[in-house]
Amino acid sequence: MFSIKLKGKIKESPFNKRALLFGELSQIAYYTETEVKKLA
DSSP states (O other): OHHHHHHHHHHHHHHHHHHHHHHHHHHHHHHHHHHHHHHH
16 A cells, blocks of 8 residues: 555655646746737
8 A cells, every 4th residue: 555655755756846847948938928929
């Protein structure tokens, strides 16, 4: 039972990190796009 929980946590953490990273990248892309529109 404990090993299953541990494996679940290991599986979850990289996904959460990837989701955060992707979220940050998309946010940066969105902001740079709006900045370019403001300058143009």
